[in-house]
Amino acid sequence: MAAIRKTIISNCEKTFLMKNLSEWNRLDGRSFTEFRDINIVFGKDWGCCKVSLGKTEVIAQVSCELQQTKSSRPNEGMLNINLELNTMADPSFDASRQSDLSSQLNRLLEKCIKDSKAVDLESLCIKMNERAWSLRVDINVLNNEGNILDCASVAAITALSHFRRPDVTCDGVEYKIHSIKQRDPIPTVIHHYPVCISYAILNEGEYILADPTLLEEGVAEAFLTIGLNSYKELCGLHLGGNARLATKDILETSSKAAKRATELVAIIKNAVEKDTQDRLKLNDIGFHIMPIQEKIEKSTAELSICLDQWTLSKKGKKKKSKNEPMDVDPINENNSDVQQCKETITPLGNGTAKLSEVKGENEWAIVESDEEAEVIFVEPPKADTVSISDSNSEEEQVVVLNPQRLKKSPSKRKKNRI
């Protein structure tokens, strides 16, 4: 229906973005490996959640229907994932036609969640060869500020784990669907929680940016999407676009992604758990009680920080640099050298692979299933300088500057004042 031409990215935006990256900085102050904040809100209905990643927002809803089983899989239910790119999110999305982007994203989501067998489809079957539940996840994008896929994958798996289907009984011939009031609804069995983690690749593989924003997506040469679960198992890896990316970069990025995946899954599980607790307490839950955002008052402090640059740099000094860019420091480089060759990716049946960390191997090794015991799981060595602390989230939000440059800054300031 509506397809408004995409706004063009100006040359100066591109130039500045690249220049900024060359100084190991991102426009929104994040480090290369940092992700935007994720926030999950549940709706009143089962299997409904709104997920926001920075300003990117999606809503997911799971629905179910009793259907005839498929003859090819007589003892399984069905799962469909449908991601809709709405004009609401971006006016350049065409609601009426399936675009390349939309089919690509849908395929990646399917690979990540459906093909990795995250949902136990067999438990959805009611009677073999006759009836089974067909689950359907509808994901509507509300606001596109980059990296829809990560947001959608979190929304999809959260909605699925939150969803409860009505109970069904069968007296041999007739199926009776019990309403939620009559009988407690049944949750879906989720084997593992796979999430997509995307990276934008710029400048021929030199810069790998986690969780790209819209502008970064527009400038990027290629995208690396890694589907992972909390057990560091790979559920799909996709490299789109054209960039000369070394194998070691992919492996290195994957190990970082694995860490992020663990964090994300913990967030998802916590959110679902909290919601369940709230429901048990019979609290009112849903979008209708979402507080009205007071966006006006929240950030006067931020503004004054911006205006007074001195304050900002002082703060940065105090904090020392936590998220140090990886390549500037020679010590870091060594560390990453040690770290990068510890993964091997093990195929684990259909569409699933295991990303485990093995010492001294840096290639895609196919490990026979009986040898699996030999695979050594190694915790990533804690290198003090590189570690991304997740203890204090407040700290992470602070723009962190290079120590080298920090030293210089006082003199600069003087200059400015003259």
Next chain:
Amino acid sequence: MEVDTLKEENNIDRLKCDLGLLSRPDGSALFTEGQTVVLAALYGPVEVKMQKVLVEKASIECIYKPKAGFPCVQDRFKESFIKNICETSLAVSLYPRSTILVNIQEMQNHGQLLSCAINAACMACLDSGIDMKFLFGSVSCFLMKDGELSLIPPVNESSIKGMFVFVFNNTKGEVIASHTEGLFTAEQYHDALEGGRQMGVAAYVKRGTRSPFVCHLSLSERRGGTRRHDNDMLLPLRPELGDHPGYRAMFF
């Protein structure tokens, strides 16, 4: 008539609206009515497609997305209903050869979805700052089997005999649009219309007793607005920027 059920206060409390929470659209609103939540976003006026160019006015497109399942014929009906209302109330002749995109997303449905969607659309229009002839507000009125009228969706759905959706404007409180479900008599229709108007006028449109969400808008505007009490003069220029007219040309 028995308007006991049409008490204003508790109805207004059921309404909530949050504006401008999406970064991409020109205007967006999250409208809550009881437990029903609808998100609306507006882009406009934007570039028009060749097939849809209207020489004398803007063409309005409305896209309604249900939260689960594919959009079906029923959703197409909602789209066309909201589109027609927007066409009536927006000053479309000011934006010829352009499109105004109205996007509606169902977030949570617990009755009176249509009127909630219409209200959300209106608030999104307001948020975007697009020129409007008047505001519109929608009220759902339920007719019970015992002949009572209620503005709140009843707990027991089987007791509903009919349902009315009215859309009023804020100038004279006239009916812009109407949609009904179920069987009813002409008198019942009038009673519902009258009750709905009382509620609508009180809650949505009439000045003085503006509903909380409209107040919220004005509040946020007041806090964030560029208003200047003391100085009616046009804003002069930053010297380093050359001869700029300062405030945008405001004379037609």
Next chain:
Amino acid sequence: MNRVVVGNYYLPGEIIKDIKSKDRETIIGPGLCRCEEDANCLVASQAGYLCFRSPNTYWLESRNNRYVPKKTDLVVGIITKKSGDTLRVDLGSAESASLSMLAFEGATKKIKPDVNIGDIVYAKVLNAHKEMEPELVCIDQYYKAGRLGVLPNNGFLINTNQKLTQMLLNAENPLLRTLGRQFPYEIVVGVNGKIWFRANQTKEMLTLCKMFEEAKNQSDQVITNICRQLK
């Protein structure tokens, strides 16, 4: 209904009564239209505060998120297309504007300015009529560019709302001045909500970026206060 009160908040469709007019003439600005029934009344068409300038000028100060070109506006736009002697410029409005290659200082049929797709221009709206595509120029009536023209590529462009740009263009607003005390920078503010700026240091540019992001949702008053504190 409502007697005219300057500074009152009006919603679309509300009638503003008893307006002051000189020689039965009233000049109305954005957000208002004539009332068809009563010549002495105005109808609000946007939500905003009523403003008045003597003797007979009224307008509504409202938010307006999508830019609608107006004649003599100074705007910042992106070149999206080059076809023959005309450039297409995206201003963020419904229709992209046209800019002739000859409308640059010193441009002739043979000597043309060096403009590429994706470049940023600071231009003036020469013609804006709702029935026609807007036309831009980068020269004034004496064929001089002044400050108009193609902006260098080592700056940065951000899109904000028109409210912020209006605020920045107000000379009394201390925001840019306060910042100027911290470090030198160059800025071009288009009324269409696009801001271009550059500074010596990337860090400084980032500060600018963040500041505009934060200032977007703040009122005049708040910003002035903050600036005052920092003096």
Next chain:
Amino acid sequence: MAEQYKTLHSAKYYRDYLKNDIRPDCRQLSAFRPVIINVDSIKTADGSAIVKIGRTTVVCGIKAEICRPKPETPRQGFLVPNVDLPPLCSSKFKSGPPSDQAQVLTQIIADILENSRCINLEQLCIFPDKIAWCLYADIICLDYDGSLIDACALALISCLKVVTLPEVEYDPGLDKQQVNLEKRSPLNISCTFVATTFAIFDDKLILSDPSSEEENLSAGTLTVVTSDEELCYMHKPGGSPLNEEQITKFISICFFKLSVILRNIATY
């Protein structure tokens, strides 16, 4: 000369007529066009009706098929109305999937059908949870000249009244059904609904039963559907605002029209 004037200044052309309380097709402002109903002329359908309102022509055909009831409603059959606006009826429509207008019209007709409760879907069930009738009511517009809702609703109700279904015997033990083609019986239709459309011209003039030209020029329409003593649909999709007296007037006109149409229907 009049032709050119009409095409160039169609609104003014109409205003000139309406000033004298007459419409270009010689009707009074509140006059309806003649209605012709022809039933059961299409033998391949299980019931059919052709309705002409002025030049607007609509044909409705119902075909019955046998199906299994939904698990949620094991005691009900199906009635599936669909309105089709083929490119044949007007240059407004293009071939391909149904246009937005056709979809909206389909929903309106389905709403009217549901609101009026003229047909109890339980009578379409042959054996609970096993077999039921599915009536496909396809309404096709043949000539698009305004007041389509009126024509479609009338075609549907006239068609429902003449539908006959063959007798079916179902043996639950064997899960076998036998259809007796010779013995057919009509449906039980409890009420008759009649839709009436008005167009609002220049915010004040009310034109009954508008033609497509009048619909295009008018600033909004209102459709009232009456069913025996009650109302079952008040549809006003935007357009000029109306006050209450105007609406009251419409309703009274509609009840009058209902009686006329009922007499018309009674003749077959």
Next chain:
Amino acid sequence: MPIDHKRINGPEESVPYELFARLSGITSEKTFEETQSANIRTDGRKFDEQRKIFLKNGVVSQAKGSAYMEMGQTKVMVSVFDPREIPNRSDYSLKGEIYCEFKFAPFSCPKRRLHQQDNEEKQYSSIMKKALESTVCLHELPNFQVDIYALVLHNDGSALSAAINAAGVALAEAGVPIYDIVASVTVGVQQGINFLDPTLSEEQMCQTQLTTEKFPNPNHAVVIISKLPMQQQLCQFHQTGYMSLDQLKSALELLTKTCETIVPLVQKCLLSLVTNSIKP
């Protein structure tokens, strides 16, 4: 049935009730045998007798030209619209184009038709296009396309012929330049008998091969031709089934003769169009 999101959908699966009807025992063979022995068709016609034709033009007020034709029970409606520029085309074509769309109404046949055009309808559309292409003076409509839509309300055999005949009238009414009136006739062949203007059951009978022991003659076919009678030219010929050349010859003779009988009808219809337009 696939779910169509732009329509109201019924149950997932439904079947025509005729499938469960008590078998009447009527087969094509039996019908043919009876017809042959009685030497008269089931509806009382002779083998070379046409059904009654009703032809009316100007039935669709919104179209430029339109016609409604009844041949016995068969009811077909055709409308023609103003020539418009050929859509989705960048180069200029010297010749005009014809777009035909042939559709059966869902309820027009014994088995319910779906809303989407099926293969049979597509084939009929292209046959119709072929017949009309050589009728319309395409060189007079450079870069233009004439849209012709045919809708069958009730199919009782020879629907395509009826549609082509009606389209000819509609084209004439629309003022599209044509060389001649177009007349189309269908004949069904079974054994040695030509069934002129067959009904639906006769059409079906002519499309099946009867058991060879009883009926040694393998001829079974349906032939549709369209003619420009004044020009004495065949503008379309379509045959399905199996028939000997001798049989074809006899069938063609019959068809040519019948085409001529349709012409005066069409002429009369068009004449009334002219006289009506002259009258105030």
